[in-house]
Amino acid sequence: MGTDFHNDDKALLEKVDETLEQRKKNGLEGLSGGLEAVIIAVEPERLLPAAQEFINYTGHDVVDAFEDNAQKTIVLKREGSADILVYTRSGHENPFAASNRGAKTGPYPNTRLETFVFKCPDIETYVAKQTGCGRSFLTQDIQQTDTYSFIQTPPSAYTCNSVGFIQWKNNEGEYRSQHATPFDPGLTKPEASYCSNILELDHAATRVRAEERDAAIIEFMEWTNYHFEFAVYVESLNSITNVSRLSLDDFALVFTSGIRPFVSLEESGPTERFIYNYGPRTHHLAFNTENIEDTVDALAEHGMGYISELIGSREEGLKQIFTKPSPHTLIVNEYIHRYDDFDGFFTKSNVTALTKATEKQ
Template identity: 60%
Template sequence: MNLPFQNDDKALREGVDRVMNARKKAGLEGLVGGLEAVEINVQPANLRVAAEEFLGCTGHQFHMAYEHEHAHLCVLRQEGSADFLFTSRKDACSPFAAFNMAPKSKNLPETRLETFIFKCPDVERFAALQMERGNCFLTAEPLRTDKYVYIQTPPSRYTGNSIGFIQWLGAEGDWFRRGCGELNWKLDKPDKPHLANVHELDHAATRVRAEERDRAILEFMEWTNYSFDFAVYVEALNSITNVARLSADDFAMVFTSGISPFTTLEESGPTEKYIYNYNTRVHHLAFSTVNIEETYAAFKRDGMEFLVELVGGPDEGLHQTFTKPFPTTLLVNEYIQRYGGFDGFFTKSNVTMLTAATDNQ
């Protein structure tokens, strides 16, 4: 008799060992570094609004806006953090379109966080090694410009996310390549002292289907030098929060899934219901925050709405909260502060309260 599907970590841990051994054997170790940028595509009419919205809820500053043959782009930057590239396509065709056709996302068919871009010291070698393994990219060969060499994967069938790989040829972070035209934009940073409390991108969390959790994590490991670290099971909400790390000091990739698959909207937990409503996608971006209590209060005075009050606290070593989704990107912001002496990444109590809060979407 076939038992109902349920996740556990045994098969995943075995898969992690296989992937790491295969990476080493293929010569891929050390070829993918930390996160350089996050690319968020929005509806063309929302590009400027989305960038201004982001300036008003993070510590990032406006860097520049420009266009090339395929898109308009706006670059937002903060020292010590990944860049954020807000884009809108000129082309009608998008490889991500099918992932946006869900009940609560189909009204914004071009809107999603699409690509995580990682640093790579030798993109051409990396691409050749991956192709030898049978993996493919969106282009037959890397794009070589005067500023960088770049290639990216197709959207993952498990997450809807693409992974980009960039090799800088000159100054790091110089996205303005030959053939681009600068846009006459000047986006002012709001004069609000509490925005200085919001620092680097700490992690991003993608919602994936229960039955595809292992494959989503292992696929990400096959493309990067990340490894699965640990999982937090919240049985009462049918949810698992899975963390992949490059190192303790780098951006972390989080995958949240059900323990068992979606059944009905009435019976399934918040994670599987979110996927039903929005499809697999990045749910939230978490920013390292200091003076979080004062920052949270200031955001509330500004009119920002939250899915949950601050959870945790100094005694637990961790303070976190979720905003409501931003209308131009569908993304939630998490603000997170870890206190001195806290040697973990999450606590189960905080994960439980934050997961339950997503039911309010």
């Protein structure tokens, strides 16, 4: 990669069009749907604190906890939202281990948002068609339980995340198989009204290297039925925010990269600096939030810290804020509220302010 490399959308848009045509030609349209769950791995001693954080600071609550010989899992749900699964491995090999190396990840060798799980109406056909395109999965066979069929990709070389696909057999949303043992995590949701203001998971943002931005987006489109929508360039901070969506009403996956590749901690801007410190990974989960001003204040009273101010206004169409990263998951929470009929998803002024706030990480 030459030192004069910089991103622009021309080449990406050409690849997007080619990918959409190829996806249809390969019969993959309609074989994957919306987001069902995110899977977050943590260190064993941080499993309960990580789940408690989600209970305290989102609208999600624990609905199940179980373990088997491979892992210990806590399932959190909120009506109308994708689920959050927080888990820890039980001494088994970690295929994400190599992805978790960064200047600041030493104490967190197993911690990251690992997998975005999408609904699949016909998983056998999906796997056969993707395999026919020369793509491979983390396991040779589809994993079968009494409640679902599941398969996932290996960690991406670009995002270091995996994409998973689930087809429910019965009891949709039931992750515990008959071979798992339930346990009581002893966690309770605070009696706080603000939790009801924090709604569904709106989007997630993954940091990728500048030179791998196009490849990361195209790869995600090849695995899913998502479309690239638009990019917001913040030249002063060497950063691009790229939005991909299934539809206007679905969870969005955001890819954030540099415009130019990393040069040094001093010169490269907060996005590329984050990747230097933590590796390519999901930076934040964003939750739609009602009564956002009061909710942000109430969260602060219950221990939440922030790395940004509450940014935006009704006139601009939305307000957003970033929390401090979790000491248990390394993930930032974003709380976002879009006013009235605002359909722009983001504004450049908000993107700029939030990108700058990540300098504090």
